[in-house]
Amino acid sequence: MTTSSIRRQMKNIVNNYSEAEIKVREATSNDPWGPSSSLMTEIADLTYNVVAFSEIMSMVWKRLNDHGKNWRHVYKALT
Numbered sequence: 001m002t003t004s005s006i007r008r009q010m011k012n013i014v015n016n017y018s019e020a021e022i023k024v025r026e027a028t029s030n031d032p033w034g035p036s037s038s039l040m041t042e043i044a045d046l047t048y049n050v051v052a053f054s055e056i057m058s059m060v061w062k063r064l065n066d067h068g069k070n071w072r073h074v075y076k077a078l079t
Contacts, residue, residue, distance in 0.1 A: 004029070008025065008026070012025065020049075023043050023046070024055075027039050028072075063076070
């Protein structure tokens, strides 16, 4: 387990993110590789739930507004 994934897990706990938000954060992380197709499928399936859909779109919007060294957040959110 890398330092960035441990840090991401701690932020998920501290900020009390939902399951949908955690999956979006993982899919749009700053890691140099893209999200897995299974993770993208799980996120797509969660969009059928109204509450999860609003959480997903809220997190995607946050990621789209990142800039600077977090350019991968924007790139992966568009993906």
